[in-house]
Amino acid sequence: MSAAPPQTADGAPTSNFLRQIIAEDLRANRYGGRVVTRFPPEPNGYLHIGHAKSICLNFGLAAENGGVCHLRFDDTNPIKEDVEYEDSIKEAVRWLGYDWGAHLYHASDYFDRLYEFARHFIKAGLAYVDSSTPEEMRLLRGTLTDAGSPSPYRSRPVEENLDLFRRMKEGEFPDGAHVLRLKIDLASPNMNLRDPAIYRIRHTTHHRTGDRWCVYPLYDYTHCISDALERITHSICTLEFQDHRPLYDWIIEQLAQGGLLQRPLPHQHEFARLNLTYTVMSKRKLIELVAGGYVDGWDDPRMPTLVGLRRRGYTPEAIRLFAERIGVSKAHQWIDIGVLEDCLREDLNERAERRVAVLDPLKLVIDNYPEGQEEECFAPNHPQKPDAGRRTLILSRELWIERDDYQENPPKGYFRLSPGAEVRLRYGYIVKCTGTERDAQGNIGAVHCTYDPATRSGTPGAETRKVKGNIHWLSVNHARTAEVRLYDRLFSVPEPGRSAAALETSAGTATRPASADLEDDVPFDEPTERNYLDDLNPRGRQVVTAYVEPAVALAKREDRYQFERHGYFIADAKDHDANQPVFNRAVTLRDPWAKASPAKR
Ligand code: ATP
Ligand code: MG
Numbered sequence: 001m002s003a004a005p006p007q008t009a010d011g012a013p014t015s016n017f018l019r020q021i022i023a024e025d026l027r028a029n030r031y032g033g034r035v036v037t038r039f040p041p042e043p044n045g046y047l048h049i050g051h052a053k054s055i056c057l058n059f060g061l062a063a064e065n066g067g068v069c070h071l072r073f074d075d076t077n078p079i080k081e082d083v084e085y086e087d088s089i090k091e092a093v094r095w096l097g098y099d100w101g102a103h104l105y106h107a108s109d110y111f112d113r114l115y116e117f118a119r120h121f122i123k124a125g126l127a128y129v130d131s132s133t134p135e136e137m138r139l140l141r142g143t144l145t146d147a148g149s150p151s152p153y154r155s156r157p158v159e160e161n162l163d164l165f166r167r168m169k170e171g172e173f174p175d176g177a178h179v180l181r182l183k184i185d186l187a188s189p190n191m192n193l194r195d196p197a198i199y200r201i202r203h204t205t206h207h208r209t210g211d212r213w214c215v216y217p218l219y220d221y222t223h224c225i226s227d228a229l230e231r232i233t234h235s236i237c238t239l240e241f242q243d244h245r246p247l248y249d250w251i252i253e254q255l256a257q258g259g260l261l262q263r264p265l266p267h268q269h270e271f272a273r274l275n276l277t278y279t280v281m282s283k284r285k286l287i288e289l290v291a292g293g294y295v296d297g298w299d300d301p302r303m304p305t306l307v308g309l310r311r312r313g314y315t316p317e318a319i320r321l322f323a324e325r326i327g328v329s330k331a332h333q334w335i336d337i338g339v340l341e342d343c344l345r346e347d348l349n350e351r352a353e354r355r356v357a358v359l360d361p362l363k364l365v366i367d368n369y370p371e372g373q374e375e376e377c378f379a380p381n382h383p384q385k386p387d388a389g390r391r392t393l394i395l396s397r398e399l400w401i402e403r404d405d406y407q408e409n410p411p412k413g414y415f416r417l418s419p420g421a422e423v424r425l426r427y428g429y430i431v432k433c434t435g436t437e438r439d440a441q442g443n444i445g446a447v448h449c450t451y452d453p454a455t456r457s458g459t460p461g462a463e464t465r466k467v468k469g470n471i472h473w474l475s476v477n478h479a480r481t482a483e484v485r486l487y488d489r490l491f492s493v494p495e496p497g498r499s500a501a502a503l504e505t506s507a508g509t510a511t512r513p514a515s516a517d518l519e520d521d522v523p524f525d526e527p528t529e530r531n532y533l534d535d536l537n538p539r540g541r542q543v544v545t546a547y548v549e550p551a552v553a554l555a556k557r558e559d560r561y562q563f564e565r566h567g568y569f570i571a572d573a574k575d576h577d578a579n580q581p582v583f584n585r586a587v588t589l590r591d592p593w594a595k596a597s598p599a600k601r
Contacts, residue, residue, distance in 0.1 A: 016328045018057065018269060022065055022234060031233040031264055035067025038232050039093070041109075043085040043207075045283045046298045046305045047092045049319070049340070050274040056323035057271070058236055058395045059098035070230055071100035075108050076222050078206035088298075092306040096316045103230075107222050110209045110229055114217045115169065117225060118180055118199060120258055122161045127198070128154055129164040131178045141194055147187035148194045154183065168201055176203050180215075184250065192247045196220060224248040224266070225255065232266040238273040239332070245270070271328040277494035278337045279304045280532060292583040294536060295490070299573075301584050302490040302540050312487060313560055313570030313586025337489060341587045348560060348568040348586070353381040353388060355428075356472045357563040357583075358547040359484055361400040363446040364417075364473065366431060369397040373577045374475070378426040378458060391551050394437040395428050400547045402565075405471045406447050408436070412574035413467035417447060423469030425562070430455040430467055452494065472564050479547035483570070486542040497532030548582075553581050565589065 022035055037058040041051065062069035071093060075081050075505045093100070121127035130137065142148035156164075168178055179200035188194055203214045224247075227235045235248075243316065245268045254259040280286065281304060281395035289295050289303070298305050301312035309319065322343040326335050356379070374396045382388040401417070410418040417423055417433045424430050430450040439445040456462050555571040563569050567588035576582040 010199070013077065014324065014327070016469070017330065018061060018062075018234070018236060018271065018328055021269060022061060025233070026065065034233055035062055035065040036070070036231055036233045036258045037062045037067065037236060038070040038072050038105075038230065039229065040072045040074045040226075041089050042077070042080075043082060043089060044077070044080040045085060045286065046088055046307055048281055048286065048304045048306065049276060049279075049309065049322075050281045050304075051092075052096060052306060052319050053323050053326070054236070054238070055093055055096055055098060057328060059093075059096075059100075060323075061234070061236075063098075063577070067233075068103055068104055069098070069100060070103040070232070070471065071379070072105040072107065072226060072230070073489065074219070074223065074226075075106050075206070075208060076216055076219060077215065078202060078204040081207055082295075083207050088307065090452075092454075093160075093312060096319060105226070105230060106208060107217075107226050108206065108333040111209060111217070113229065114222060115215075115227060117255055117419070118165065118221075119261060120260060121182060121198075121257070122165060122180075124254070125158060126183050126254065126256065127161065127180055129161050129178050130154070130181050130195075130197075131167070133471065136178070140423055141191070142186070144189070144191070150186060151195075154195070165199070165215075168199070169213070169215050171203065172543055173201055175203055177201060180249060182221075182251070184247075190243055190246055192220070192244050193250070193332050196247060220244055220247050221251060221419075224252045224268075225261070227266040227268075227379075228252045228261045229359045230525055233264075233542070235266045235268045237268060237270055239270045239330070240273070241268065242270045254460050255439070272330060272332050274326070275332070275334045276304065276332055276337050276340065276484075278489040278491050278496075280491070285532065288533075290534075294533065301485070301487045301586075306491075311425055311573050311584065312505070313348075313568055313584055314344055315347050315560075318344040321347060323431050336494075336598055344568065344587050345590065347561065352451070352560045352568055354379070354383070354475055354564050355391075355552050355561045356393065356549045357482070357484065357552065357569070358400040358402055358472070358474050358479070358568060359486070359544055359563075359566060361547055362403040362406060362444065363476065364399045364401045364406075364431075365437075365446050366397050366451050367434065367448055368450045373395055374477075375396065379427045383512070390547070393427060393549060394475045394478045395425070396475040396477055399473040400476060400479055401447070401471055401473050405469075406433070406436075406443075406444070417469070418469055421469070422467045423471050424455070424457070424467050425451075426470050426472050427457050428473070429453065429457070431465070432466060474547050474549055478550060480550055480553045480581065482544040482546050482548045482552065482583055483575075485572070485582070485584045486543050486544065487585050488540050489537055490540050491535045492537040495536045496535040548583075552583075553578055555581065555583075 025031060026033065037054050039058045048263045059069040073086055118127060130151050132151050140151055141150045163181055164178060175262045181197050184193045184195055185196050199215050199216050201214060202216050204215065205211050233408045248268050252261055252265045256263055256265055290298055297301055299307035299311045301308055322340050325343065326339065374394050377393045377395050378390045379393055380390045384456040406417040407414055419433055422430055429451040431451045434450055436444045436447040454462060455465060555574050555575050557571050560568060560570045568586045569583040570586055571584040572584050
C-alpha cells in the first residue's frame, strides 16, 4: 500500500477534517509525532461497506502519516460473538489491502486491568454496586428534562462495594442481580453521565476467555480504556458516539489522575456513518436477510457485506476509491449506490479484459456464407491497450446474437438489425438483414442475413463504409455455455422501508442507546415506516444460460472481464470451473446501448 495521500484529478491531495486535525496535532506535537488509530469491530457479524469506510479511514490516515492502525476486536459481549466472525473480519481487512502488523488486540486482553481499574473507581468513591432491577433503574434515570434520582444503593460504603463486586466476579449472583455503576452526575443533561453501568453479570462462556469471567465490562467503559492502554492518538468513530465523548474523556482522565494511564490521552473524533441507497446496513437486517433465506448467505453478491461485494466482482481498489471519493463529513448523508458502482466501472474499465458473451441468444444465419467455412477474426483484449494483445473469434455461417439486437418493428433511432437494415458484426463483416424464420408458435427462431465480403474489419480499405449498428456475436459451433447470474440492486427503492420524504429529513437520526439502560446493546438502526423486506428487488438475481467465447471458459475463479456491451463480470469464487463456467454480473456498463434497452439493465 502506498502511504502517499490520495490525490485529486489535478494532482492536489484531497483533504478532509480528520486529515486537518491530524496535521494540526502533528504540527503542535501533541502526541510526540505519533499517529496511532484503530479499527475496533465487534466480532458479531460480517463487515459491510460501511465498515470499509471506517477501515479505509483508520488505516489510510495512519499510513499517510507514517503511523500505525491497530485491529482490535471489541469482544465484550460473549453472547453474540464468535471466532468465525473474527476470521472473516481479518480476511476482509487484508483483502482491502491493509495490514495491522503486530497490532492485533482484543478488548478481552484487558479484562484483568479493566477489573482492577473498576476497583480503583470504587475505592475513589466513584463507583458503586447497584442492586436495583433494570426497571427501577430506568425509572430513576429521569428524562431529558428532569434530573435522575439516586438509587437507594448509591451511598453504599466503599468496603461493601468492593466486597459485592468481588462476589459478582466470583459467580455468587445470577445474571442481572447487580451492576457496577460509575458515580458521576445524576443531574447531567447528558444521560450518558447519569451514573452509567460499567459492569454486568453474564454467566456465559466467552470465545476467548472461556469461563474465567462472569462479569463483563460494558462498551463505553472498555473502549476508552482500551484506546488509552494501546496509546491510540486519534480514536475515530461514528457520530452516534458524540454524546458519549464526555464519558470517554471522564473515565480516562480519572484513571490518568490516579496514575493508571499514561498521558497524552487519546481523543475521540466523530464522523458520519455511511448510509447507502438501495441497500441496508444494520446488522439486525443483514442477519434477518440471511437467516430468512432472502439471500443466499452472507456472501450473496447482492449483499453489502465485503464478502458479498467481493463475490459480486468488486475490487479492493474500487472500494478504496469509493471511500476516498465520498470523503468524511460531520453531517449525516446518504450516498447513492451509483457512486459505488461507478467506482467499480472506473477500476474495471482500466484493467478488465474484454470478452464476448451472448446472454439471450438468437440465431443469425448468413445465407451467402459458404456452409462449412470458418475464418478467424481478431478482437483486442483491451481497446485502449494494444499491449494487452488480442484473441481470436471464429466466424462461421451460423452465429448467436442477442435477441434484442433484432427488432421486427424498430423504434426510431434503433440502429441494430431489423428487416432490410445493415449492421457490423463487431470484428467481422457488415451484414444486411433479409428476413426471419418462425417456429410453429410464431416465435422468431432465426434471423437471416447476407454479408458483404468486402467489409471485413481490419482489412485496409474495408472500413470505409460506415454503419451505425455494431453488434457482438459468437459462432454456434464454437461458443461455450456458461451460467451467468445477473445481479442487480438488492432493493428496488432507494431507502428500503421508508418513503423518499423520510429519506430527506431523517438520515441517521437514530442514536445509540446509552449502555446505562442495561439491556442488550441495542444496535444502531434506522426507524422504518413499513417492512423493508417488502422492498426487496424481485429482479435482484436472474440466472441465464449464456454463450461465451471459448477463451472465457479458461477463466480462473475471481477473474474479471468486461463482457462487451453488457458490463463487468467475475468468475464465481465458489461455483465456477472450466467445465461449468459460472459468472456473476458485477455491474452493467453505462453506454447508449444499455440506455436504449432498459430491460437489459
Ligand atoms: P454494533 O451495533 O453491533 O456495534 P456496528 O455496525 O457499529 O454494530 P462494529 O463492529 O461495532 O459494528 O463497528 C466497527 C467500526 O465500524 C466502528 O468503529 C463503527 O463506528 C464503524 N462502522 C460501523 N458501521 C459503519 C458505517 N455504516 N459507516 C462508517 N463506519 C461504520
Ligand atoms: Mg459498534
